[in-house]
Amino acid sequence: MDTHRIALIPGDGIGNEVTPAACAVLDAIGRRHGVRFEYDTYDWSCARYLTEGAMMPADGLERIRHHDAIFLGAVGDPAVADHVSLWGLLIPIRRGFRQYVNLRPIRLFPGVQGPLKSGTVDLVVVRENVEGEYSEIGGRMNRGFPEEMAVQEAVFTRTGVTRVVDYAFTLARTRRGHVTSATKSNGIVHTLPFWDELVAECAPAYPDVTWDQEHIDALCAKLVLDPGRFDVIVASNLFGDILSDLAAAVAGSIGIAPAANLNPEREFPSMFEPVHGSAPDIAGLGAANPVGAIWTAAIMLNHLGYVEAAADVEDAIATIFAKTSLRTRDLGGTAMTDEFVKAFLDVLG
Numbered sequence: 001m002d003t004h005r006i007a008l009i010p011g012d013g014i015g016n017e018v019t020p021a022a023c024a025v026l027d028a029i030g031r032r033h034g035v036r037f038e039y040d041t042y043d044w045s046c047a048r049y050l051t052e053g054a055m056m057p058a059d060g061l062e063r064i065r066h067h068d069a070i071f072l073g074a075v076g077d078p079a080v081a082d083h084v085s086l087w088g089l090l091i092p093i094r095r096g097f098r099q100y101v102n103l104r105p106i107r108l109f110p111g112v113q114g115p116l117k118s119g120t121v122d123l124v125v126v127r128e129n130v131e132g133e134y135s136e137i138g139g140r141m142n143r144g145f146p147e148e149m150a151v152q153e154a155v156f157t158r159t160g161v162t163r164v165v166d167y168a169f170t171l172a173r174t175r176r177g178h179v180t181s182a183t184k185s186n187g188i189v190h191t192l193p194f195w196d197e198l199v200a201e202c203a204p205a206y207p208d209v210t211w212d213q214e215h216i217d218a219l220c221a222k223l224v225l226d227p228g229r230f231d232v233i234v235a236s237n238l239f240g241d242i243l244s245d246l247a248a249a250v251a252g253s254i255g256i257a258p259a260a261n262l263n264p265e266r267e268f269p270s271m272f273e274p275v276h277g278s279a280p281d282i283a284g285l286g287a288a289n290p291v292g293a294i295w296t297a298a299i300m301l302n303h304l305g306y307v308e309a310a311a312d313v314e315d316a317i318a319t320i321f322a323k324t325s326l327r328t329r330d331l332g333g334t335a336m337t338d339e340f341v342k343a344f345l346d347v348l349g
């Protein structure tokens, strides 16, 4: 039987509720497909920060470098400033392991009541994941004076943009063959005109893929009014972050949305985590929607080469939404996380 070692970082809040849900589904699907997962669990979190002064140990990346994959629940706690918790754990992993593609598919499943009156959603946001607006360059000055200011430089490199755009075009070939590039080159005069030029340079290598570009403001409106027109959306770090929550909400809830932080060259492990955060407002209630984490586990299965197992998990999500009225509160129901997990285990036998 194949065995895979997974570094598990449940994190904070509902991360501790959706991670066991995803593992229960992984174990069940593993039994069906002859694969075993061994989990090494790390307590890296805001709770650790509050007792030990650091989100993870200084050699944290070394400890998880040789795992087959990393699965993370969510990080964030009202008692710790978000820039401290995220730059102390999540972002160093994404950058240290060159996970430059953040892949965020989303679908409107039949049976899910989203905000749309009609129409479909079946798209993937390909988010640039290691540069762009999330830069370490800048500073705060003149604290406490009227001249107080904050400056942050966005960083767009030829290598960084080209590789994620190539990934998006290659992905579009396996889907409906269309890429939309998110831009704002009418307002942001240095970085996004450069982004547009690089997209236009990449596109001719994919004559079988059509493409267009939309300003991010208009793109948001079109995503709400006519999401069915989008197939693959390629976006910078910040635009992709915003678009992925928006697209998930249009498909019903951010609680169902999965994400994969990929190092496509496989020099380092990739990290799988749902799009949502630690949801402190519902943490501890057992009411979190586990579908985002479970779908994320399916993407991890696919990454590890278990394409059929991944499809079985995604089909199970569709079956539960189509054939049962089980809905967590984010989707207007009263179902609890564990009832949902039981439904998965029933469907997956």
Ligand code: NAD
Residues within 6 Å of the ligand: 014, 018, 073, 074, 075, 076, 077, 078, 082, 086, 090, 254, 255, 256, 273, 274, 275, 276, 277, 278, 279, 280, 281, 282, 287, 288, 289, 290, 292, 328, 329, 330
């Ligand atoms: P959030 O995604 O945690 O929550 C936004 C809203 O969606 C909340 O009302 C929450 O209850 C609801 N929600 C989210 N996931 C849900 C689920 N699975 N089931 C049901 N409802 C769900 O976003 P936020 O409130 O902006 O952030 C809370 C904390 O999480 C912050 O500290 C933030 O920095 C952090 N965060 C972490 C990650 C990550 O670790 N990957 C991602 C986003 C936010």
Ligand code: IPM
Residues within 6 Å of the ligand: 086, 090, 241, 275, 277
């Ligand atoms: C996400 C999150 C993170 C991001 C935050 C928590 C730093 O919102 O994964 O979408 O912006 O990348």
Ligand code: MN
Residues within 6 Å of the ligand: 241, 242, 245, 275
């Ligand atoms: Mn986000």
